[in-house]
Amino acid sequence: MKRISFIIVFSCIGLIATAQYNKGVVLETILKTDTTSIGQKIVYPSFAKDEVSIVKVTLPPGKSTGWHKHFFPVFAYVLQGTLTVEVENKKTLQFPVNSSFSEVINTLHNGVNNGNEDVVLIAFFMGEKDKPLSVH
Known part of the structure; x- marks a missing residue:
């Protein structure tokens, strides 16, 4: 019974999401989160x-x-390669091709390419006009 309820709920969610657009349009969630990659609340x-x-x-x-x-x-969304992110608390995170993540906020970090090919990613900055995207 629980499995059937689970399937019905997720089928309804899928119908609601797809109903927002014309037939044949496919929505694929890349990232849906309320925290950064180290668990900080996104504000x-x-x-x-x-x-x-x-x-x-x-x-x-x-x-x-x-x-x-x-x-x-x-x-960010990684298009190519594997990005290694070193975080100031000595934690290291790995983001391979086709992965997405929410960057850390107010925390020093360093993105590193330890591989043999370019790392290419698309980053979305939710910032302020005429202000830098990051601070060293």
Whole structure:
């Protein structure tokens, strides 16, 4: 009985999501979260001039972003390679191709390419107009 209820609930959710668009349009959730990759609660800051930036980042083999932090939510999708993220608390995270993640907020971190091919990702910065995307 529980399995049937579970199937009915998820079928209804799927119908609601698909009903938002014309027949034949497929929605595939890439990431749905309320926390960062290290479990921080995502909170949108209140800015005077909100601005979203979508950036393609290419990190060659052996290179890193350098230690930096963001003061607002940033989301990323890995198109190619495997990104290693070192976090200031000595934690290391791995994000392979076709994975997505919510970056850490107000926490120093460093993106590293330890592989033999470029790491390519698309990053979505939920920032403020005329302000930097990150701070070293």
